[in-house]
Amino acid sequence: MSQTTVICFANNKGGSGKSTTCCNVGYSLAAEGNRVLLIDGDMQMNLTLSFFDDEKSLELAKSGKNLYTAIKEERDLTPFILPTEYEGLELIPSSTLMSSIEFELFPKWQRELILRQGLKKIRQSGRYDYILIDAPPTLGCWVMNIMCASDYLIIPVEASPWGLFGIANMFEFYEQVQRIAPDLKLLGIAVTKVNERKNYVKQTMETLNALEDVTLFSTYIHTDSTIEWSQDNSKPVMAYKKNSRAAGEYLQLAKEVINYVNR
Ligand SMILES: Nc1ncnc2c1ncn2[C@@H]1O[C@H](COP(=O)(O)OP(=O)(O)OP(=O)(O)O)[C@@H](O)[C@H]1O
Numbered sequence: 001m002s003q004t005t006v007i008c009f010a011n012n013k014g015g016s017g018k019s020t021t022c023c024n025v026g027y028s029l030a031a032e033g034n035r036v037l038l039i040d041g042d043m044q045m046n047l048t049l050s051f052f053d054d055e056k057s058l059e060l061a062k063s064g065k066n067l068y069t070a071i072k073e074e075r076d077l078t079p080f081i082l083p084t085e086y087e088g089l090e091l092i093p094s095s096t097l098m099s100s101i102e103f104e105l106f107p108k109w110q111r112e113l114i115l116r117q118g119l120k121k122i123r124q125s126g127r128y129d130y131i132l133i134d135a136p137p138t139l140g141c142w143v144m145n146i147m148c149a150s151d152y153l154i155i156p157v158e159a160s161p162w163g164l165f166g167i168a169n170m171f172e173f174y175e176q177v178q179r180i181a182p183d184l185k186l187l188g189i190a191v192t193k194v195n196e197r198k199n200y201v202k203q204t205m206e207t208l209n210a211l212e213d214v215t216l217f218s219t220y221i222h223t224d225s226t227i228e229w230s231q232d233n234s235k236p237v238m239a240y241k242k243n244s245r246a247a248g249e250y251l252q253l254a255k256e257v258i259n260y261v262n263r
């Protein structure tokens with residue numbers, strides 16, 4: 001039975017590329033022959049929308065076949081898994097109702113560990129090589145659940161003037177979570193939405209390089225409108241346009257992720 005590696009994508013800064021990176025690293029890992037489960041942990045349902053159109057996603061949100069119901073009812077997550085149209089890639093969808101997840105968690109016993117418990121059987125089954133979880137842009141009990149259920153954290157950072165604002169809060173939160181989940185490791189920071197005509201990437205890299213004990217992935221994801229087109233078509237970028245720059249960069253990043261996990 002093979003071991004499952006759980007990786008979450010989190011950053012309290014909104015729009016830093018968490019959902020895009022989770023979707024496209026997940027797709028690339030599956031394209032490399034891995035068995036992958038994606039979990040949408042955000043009420044915005046962006047990861048779900050990356051695979052299903054608006055109508056189907058709303059139907060999933062309303063039907064109860066989603067992560068919100070599973071967490072609220074403290075269920076094993078196995079029955080909530082859906083196939084995607086891609087081999088080796090499955091998904092647990094989110095719901096717009098996730099907006100009240102903090103409220104639902106509040107009275108629960110060991111409320112930071114509900115997701116970890118829900119994933120236990122799936123991990124034990126060895127059914128997946130990787131489970132990737134997309135977090136919302138918040139730092140509360142729910143994101144704590146996501147981190148406590150993970151072996152590794154990847155922080156996507158946008159190369160923009162405000163991209164690093166609040167990153168100190170993110171590190172502080174990660175350290176707090178490590179008290180409950182001491183095995184959680186920061187796998188690395190992934191720099192996204194790089195526009196070489198602007199100078200922010202240099203500034204961003206200088207600031208990030210000055211941080212101690214933090215690994216940066218050497219692959220940067222450049223701004224590429226193909227990403228938005230692929231999302232508009234509910235497809236990962238590699239499935240939408242295999243030869244695009246973004247597809248190549250995400251495959252490269254996924255290979256780095258594999259190497260970092262195995263080192
Ligand atoms: N490399 C890229 N090139 C162009 N657009 C991008 C790229 N990466 C992400 N985007 C766009 O930037 C926006 C934010 O990306 P994304 O939704 O992945 O960030 P997020 O961190 O998940 O946001 P949130 O905090 O709201 O969950 C989206 O509209 C997405 O289409």
Ligand SMILES: [Mg+2]
Pocket residue numbers: 018019020042044046134135136
């Ligand atoms: Mg998102």
